[in-house]
Amino acid sequence: MTQPYRPDAALSARWLLDVLDAPATWRELPALAEHADADLTRQVLEEAATFVHEVVAPLNRVGDETGARWHDGAVTMPPGFRDAYQAFWRAGWPALSAPPALGGQGLPVALEFVLYEWLSAANHGWTMAPGLLHGAVECLRHHASPALQAQYLPKLVSGEWLATMALTEAHAGSDLGLLRTRATPAGDDGYRIEGTKIFISGGEHDLTDNIVHLVLARLPDAPPGPKGLSQLLAPKWLPDGRRNAIVCERIEAKMGLHASPTCVLRFDGAEGWLVGAPHQGLAAMFVMMNAARLHVALQGIGLLDAAWQKAHAYAHERRQMRAPQRRDPAQAADPIIDHPAVRRLLDTQRAWIDTGQLLAYRTALALDVAHHHPDGAHRQAAQRWCALITPVLKAAWTEQAFHGASDCLQVFGGHGYVREWGIEQIVRDARVTMIYEGTNEIQAQDLLLRKTLPDGGVALAALLRELQADAPADAAWHAGAQRLHALLTRLAAADEARRLALFPVAGDFLRAVALTLMGWARARLGRHDATWDGEVGAAFDRWVWPEQAWRCEMVERALV
Template identity: 80%
Template sequence: MAQPYRPDADRAAQWLLGALDAVAVWRELPALAEHADADLARHVLQEAATFVHEVVAPLNRAGDETGARWQDGRVTSPPGFRDAYQAFWRAGWPALSAPPALGGQGLPVALEFVLYEWLSAANHAWTMAPGLLHGAVECLRHHASAELQARYLPRLVSGEWLATMCLTEPQAGSDLGLVRTRATAGADGTWRLQGTKIFISGGEHDLTDNIVHLVLARLPDAPTGPKGLSLWLVPKVLPDGRRNAVVCERIEDKMGLHGSPTCVLRFDDAQAWLVGQPHQGLAAMFVMMNAARLHVALQGIGLLDAAWQIAHAYAHERVQMRAPQRRDPSRAADPIIEHPAVQRLLDTQRAWIDTGRLLAYRTALALDVGHQHPDAARRSTAQQWCALATPVLKAAWTAQAFHGASDCLQVLGGHGYVREWGIEQIVRDARVTMIYEGTNEIQAHDLLLRKTLPDGGAVLSQTLQMLRDEVPTAAPSWHEGVERLLGLLDRLARANEAQRSALHAVASDFLRAVALTLMGWARARLGALDADWDVATGTAFDRWVWPEQAWRCEMVARALDTAP
């Protein structure tokens, strides 16, 4: 039976502080300069690893088997979940990167990224609860009134209260312009919401005493479509202590994430407060959605690592047949880790995990630079990186989490398909990451149609050239791949309307090509840092991962060739 997930704090520190020189980046940011200390970062990572391994990871299997329970509108969490969450927020983990002025610790976002990647790997269902806190805090910081901020931000920053994001309705999934939930003015100066929201993660639970729902709805005079949406704050418990008219009608019976309640919420004239300006709700909610998409990318990386850990340990224990490279006839069988087919399965996923982590850590650094750097040009470059990296990380690494975890299950054969080893749970849990917070197809269209074509690929081209300058010419294959993608960007810039329409079908191939190119940068960076990694995982990347970049570019090019 597999052991609870174990984070590697030393490796995370090595890559964050070594490969990315995070301390030097933090020293340039006034708000983080006092925290630009390698020893402090290592200490935080070690403490986080201990909490994840000892408190959260052991609850994973029981959470899956018991699941969240609904009765008469109330939800009971699996055994141990509430105690673990109470320990989590009281220890200060949700407030890790929040500003000190709001009660946070003011530490770098990168440390929060590492924490949530590990939490997702250890217990994805449990981590769904605090996963939206950072986005909710940012949304309210930038759009809520001073009164709402004073009332709700301190307890959201600390994690004492949790938050939800209420977007989806039965007829309105990815197309939020179809939202029907209505808001009408109340006699007391607040608003009343009527409508039903579905697929609300953590819409009802017993982890905290209050839940802050952020809800998209329409005013009576709102125009149709997404431009008519406004954003409301709807607490489960009102300021006077009464229960608000938010009813959990049921929780979904799902493929995975059994420990996380996915709720149908009915708002029966629920008391609500407007967040931001009327008809500007979608823009306010995008702050939360973008944060959520990066957290989902971390889920993908973490879940893939959790599956790899199980498969890697099993492959060292399981003895079957003689490996083909063995010449000793006295050995009837070898650990399956010696078999090339198994090595390929494991090494391929290791390459995805490691390069994805480095890209995620770089994005975390860029988030802080984009918000805090005194130089406007540096802020702009960092923001451009985050805008491009967000859909790439979310789509590519959640897809790899599901398909790669399935490959890791393959290493265990029939033992992976049964529950004993826990890897089948990871496959089930990982599948939803390709769907929520914007499907992977939406991420691909966002990258190609919104962030590449409008400027003729200029920003992406500049980003690729920046990465190319950071990689030595000793990596000729990767430099050839960059040139291949740059050439494709030039063709995209010159494409006519009919050709651009044809690209909708291959947007996912384009995103995958960009992801692989970014991985090539990370591969070069990690290979230069660690000679052992370069020989083992770096070689696997070169053999089993990198060749895909060429044929993904070719698929996009053929879409251009065959269009009128």
């Protein structure tokens, strides 16, 4: 009853090339200057859109209904998943933005961002498998020994092997300092790992011939708490061909993401090697976690777009009652897209999707600048943007993915609540994005308590000034930016007692920042796209933007 998700390559190209002028940024970066070609960008996006629509999207329904299957420690993925993944890595998609020296294509990160946004929209369960590859590669690049890099990086860069991030234990969710898994030195600079990890996405499957587990554990001389954690690499299959002592005890029965096996892994003296310095595992793992958080933000944007596509198509087909502004008096009923309540639901979600895409793509450009710009000041400014924006994108757009997908389900009425149309799957699948890779509450506290209060809001204020200089003369946006500036001034002046009162409103602060950023994106889009001077822009102005003022007010009240 519903068509597979179809990426809009022309729209994403327009955001990148026209609104953000990405080629101008790439031309400043020696490593990417040769790729600053609009035609190349369009070609890559069009090919990616075709692969996503024709190969990955059609497997979404069977993945949800069949699910991953566990038997005697082995996991079988849904029909078609392995073939699709083999086609994916053989076509070079995992290596899109990886450095050529590692076997990658060296293309801009923005193209990888768009690809994973689309993959998540098309088939969230399938996309969970390669979703950690970029973070694993970056982690090993920066922290692993030359020997480990030579052994594992080529096949992770290509995607021939997949990776996991093994952090969580049953008694220790977000509080990593409580982890108990142990690693004892063995011969040849190796370690033996003992312990059980839960909630390990893709901990066991048949998509690839090997799985590389990156595991947080404690060495015998480790101090207590998070400062005593080390990171180790433990593959499913060892270099000499032996099966490592890693057992998948079961996979979880979940609300959604049925196609992605969420595993309980038991390490029974598994062989592993240290990644990075002893007791510095969190520093190594956070490279992977930050990459994962940006990918989760892309999941939120993509899932919301998938829900909107279904609801938008249905609203044009479904006729019910007479709309207030009748198009055809001869008709007994009008398409529900003509009903103002439905139009508000859909245009509000479109506003979140488009502004989210623009902010995510700008973040991708900042990542390229941070990695490649010859000027240190430019790299520092780009790193500041990424540090501040990552928790905002992750929290705000995953929350909107769940609640916005629920609004899209509302467009279907009772038909949305049954499985036939596929919209209820998106609501179920989207819910976990608010939880994993750091709950949204943790993202909010990270933004307020670790990235804003310690420097008195200086970094965030600098970012706002940068956007104000970049934005057109939009009175509403500038008023909102000034409102947030004033709040930052009050936060900087707050004493310790007042700051303690901010914990309950950290989420309001993050939402206020997100909406302020959306206001900038709305102003930019309004200059380049007629839709944003019409219904979608009007929906943003009426139904989205007013929230910025009262979110700021919620934080201000906590300071009184």
